[in-house]
Amino acid sequence: MVEILxxxxxxxxxxxxxxxxxxxxxxxxxxxALSTVKKPESSQQNLNLQPVATKTEKQSISxxxxxQNALKLTFKEAIFLALRNNxxxxxxxxxxxxxxxxxxxxxxxxxxxxxxxxxxxYFSSTDNRDRDSYKHSANAFDVQxxxxxxxxxxxxxxxxxxxxxxxxxxxxxxxxTPSLTFEITxxxxxxxxxxxxxxxxxxxxxxxxxxxxxxxxTVSDTINTVIYDYINLARAVxxxxxxxxxxxxxxxxxxxxxxxxxxxxxxxxxxxQIEAQVAWQDSIIEDHKNELMQAQGKLLNTxxxxxxxxxxxxxxINYDEIANIFMEKNTLPSVDICKKFxxxxxxxYRILGITLRTLxxxxxxxxxxxxxxxxxxxxxxxxxKKDYEDSGINNLFKxxxxxxxxxxxxxxxxxxxxxxxxxxxAQVSLDQAKVSYHQLKRQLELxxxxxxNSVINAKKQLGLSQQALKLQYQSLAAAELKYNxxxxxxxxxxxxxxxxxxxxxxxxxxxxxxxxxxxxxxxxLGETLSRLDIKLTY
Numbered sequence: 057m058v059e060i061l062x063x064x065x066x067x068x069x070x071x072x073x074x075x076x077x078x079x080x081x082x083x084x085x086x087x088x089a090l091s092t093v094k095k096p097e098s099s100q101q102n103l104n105l106q107p108v109a110t111k112t113e114k115q116s117i118s119x120x121x122x123x124q125n126a127l128k129l130t131f132k133e134a135i136f137l138a139l140r141n142n143x144x145x146x147x148x149x150x151x152x153x154x155x156x157x158x159x160x161x162x163x164x165x166x167x168x169x170x171x172x173x174x175x176x177x178y179f180s181s182t183d184n185r186d187r188d189s190y191k192h193s194a195n196a197f198d199v200q201x202x203x204x205x206x207x208x209x210x211x212x213x214x215x216x217x218x219x220x221x222x223x224x225x226x227x228x229x230x231x232x233t234p235s236l237t238f239e240i241t242x243x244x245x246x247x248x249x250x251x252x253x254x255x256x257x258x259x260x261x262x263x264x265x266x267x268x269x270x271x272x273x274t275v276s277d278t279i280n281t282v283i284y285d286y287i288n289l290a291r292a293v294x295x296x297x298x299x300x301x302x303x304x305x306x307x308x309x310x311x312x313x314x315x316x317x318x319x320x321x322x323x324x325x326x327x328x329q330i331e332a333q334v335a336w337q338d339s340i341i342e343d344h345k346n347e348l349m350q351a352q353g354k355l356l357n358t359x360x361x362x363x364x365x366x367x368x369x370x371x372x373i374n375y376d377e378i379a380n381i382f383m384e385k386n387t388l389p390s391v392d393i394c395k396k397f398x399x400x401x402x403x404x405y406r407i408l409g410i411t412l413r414t415l416x417x418x419x420x421x422x423x424x425x426x427x428x429x430x431x432x433x434x435x436x437x438x439x440x441k442k443d444y445e446d447s448g449i450n451n452l453f454k455x456x457x458x459x460x461x462x463x464x465x466x467x468x469x470x471x472x473x474x475x476x477x478x479x480x481x482a483q484v485s486l487d488q489a490k491v492s493y494h495q496l497k498r499q500l501e502l503x504x505x506x507x508x509n510s511v512i513n514a515k516k517q518l519g520l521s522q523q524a525l526k527l528q529y530q531s532l533a534a535a536e537l538k539y540n541x542x543x544x545x546x547x548x549x550x551x552x553x554x555x556x557x558x559x560x561x562x563x564x565x566x567x568x569x570x571x572x573x574x575x576x577x578x579x580x581l582g583e584t585l586s587r588l589d590i591k592l593t594y
Contacts, residue, residue: 235452292352295348422482
């Protein structure tokens with residue numbers, strides 16, 4: 057029976073073993089999935105492209121030493137943790153307290169207002185005109201309740217009551233002479249109309265809508281940052297694993313070269329190149345450790361955790377599952393659909409549209425300020441009796457004394473340059489905002505088309521790099537066979553190993569880039585929160 061060498065490719069990058077078996081086993085072609093390379097169905101085994109060493113595959117990926125008290129952090133757990141602890145979100149939530157109260161204050165302008173004013177006076181005098189001096193004193197109180205109401209059409213309603221209560225030492229009883237006044241003021245030119253009167257309230261409501269959009273944008277930006285930092289940390293872990301596995305491969309090459317030298321099948325100088333590669337790989341590992349520490353610190357800061365917190369990522373980062381969150385059924389909507397959708401959901405575009413509405417209202421108010429001021433004022437007053445015998449609140453309705461008044465007040469500003477300047481400034485601001493609005497529309501349509509194409513290209517690059525990784529596995533396996541047979545030099549073997557390491561890292565980079573493109577695409581469409589089933593309470 058002829059013995060041959062059959063390659064068994066382990067389900068991780070660079071984990072390639074060479075075993076001897078008897079009968080010849082035919083090797084069927086492998087196929088490519090989104091994030092895995094599969095062996096033939098008969099083998100019932102998937103090749104996970106995530107470059108984690110085989111011996112550590114069943115361990116959690118940890119950014120530090122594996123401790124039982126380490127925080128195990130999944131993708132969604134990281135997002136929810138940031139929603140609770142992130143400093144930017146906490147600050148935005150605190151700001152909402154004053155923002156919401158501003159709406160209460162603005163609405164209060166069109167609700168009844170109540171006032172109460174009171175006063176007290178003491179009067180004393182001495183008369184020395186006669187031989188005997190005479191001293192006179194009096195006490196006076198006045199309580200004035202008042203109620204007012206501003207209607208959306210500018211009408212001001214007022215109801216006030218005077219309650220003078222006095223006592224002279226010449227009389228034994230208190231004197232109470234109340235009066236009740238009802239007044240109406242209606243602007244007829246300047247300040248007339250619901251659009252003008254409610255302009256301040258509507259501006260506050262627009263500001264509140266903008267504040268809500270800013271809160272949503274802050275949360276979306278934070279989530280995107282968490283996703284980027286989380287995936288970048290996973291990438292740093294994978295890069296370190298790739299380098300460590302490559303180092304073991306180079307070390308095995310050194311042992312194999314020494315065996316060939318002892319057998320007289322290799323020159324002694326040929327091993328120097330392999331040993332140099334081992335030293336170089338050691339330095340690369342140190343670089344990757346530093347990158348890992350930086351990525352961990354950045355994620356912990358985004359999550360609002362202490363920088364000494366030990367965290368562990370899951371055993372395997374399921375990039376397919378993350379991608380499916382932001383792209384259902386592995387398909388993207390057309391560019392035309394995206395252009396229409398981005399104009400209705402993009403936060404910046406919506407904020408600028410609200411700003412246009414506010415600036416248009418400001419122009420209306422500025423033009424109203426150039427008008428004549430003509431107010432109609434009508435009032436009616438009912439008086440109580442002024443004698444001591446029948447004073448009190450009851451005599452207000454017994455007495456037939458009353459006054460009515462109607463007046464027109466006209467105020468004309470001649471050559472009011474400040475009012476004219478206010479109109480010009482408001483018009484200029486509105487025109488500038490319109491230009492920015494149309495420019496932002498064009499820019500969004502261009503950006504959404506660009507990022508739509510970037511997502512498609514990122515997916516293609518991921519598939520091509522996975523195909524290249526599968527072929528490079530086969531190339532390295534063939535090179536090892538030739539190397540053991542003495543048909544290739546150590547240089548060619550090292551080149552194949554370097555290429556495998558590089559392609560392994562490229563697959564991870566492409567996976568990270570693909571996720572980042574999808575999250576940026578979702579952010580531009582304003583879908584980040586809805587994709588993650590996050591609802592905000594404003």
